[in-house]
Amino acid sequence: MRITTQNGQVVLQADHTPMAADVRHLTDIQMRALGVSRVAYIKPVIIEGEDAFAIHAADGTPMALTEDQETAVEAILQHEMVPALLH
Secondary structure (H helix, E strand, O other): OEEEEEOOEEEEEEOOEEEEEOHHHOOHHHHHHOOHHHEEEEEEEEEOOEEEEEEEEOOOOEEEEEOOHHHHHHHHHHOOOEEEEOO
16 A cells, blocks of 8 residues: 555555545544554643643544653653654
8 A cells, every 4th residue: 555645635545546535534544554553742731730741642542641841752752653742
């Protein structure tokens, strides 16, 4: 399967037959093919009045909380994932 984009849409190509897909409606298999299971994002949050950083899987599943952004990035990298920052 080959993954490309055309006109802002993700195109998954299997057996040389292109298939455009709306990224909001991709299957779990298509998401894994895009590498989503390897991406985690970091979001600044406030927990009990204290600044913290939440780590979430790309699908939004909460994974961990850290006190600082550097620790969050290190934790993601230690698990061989790619960090992405949200503001």
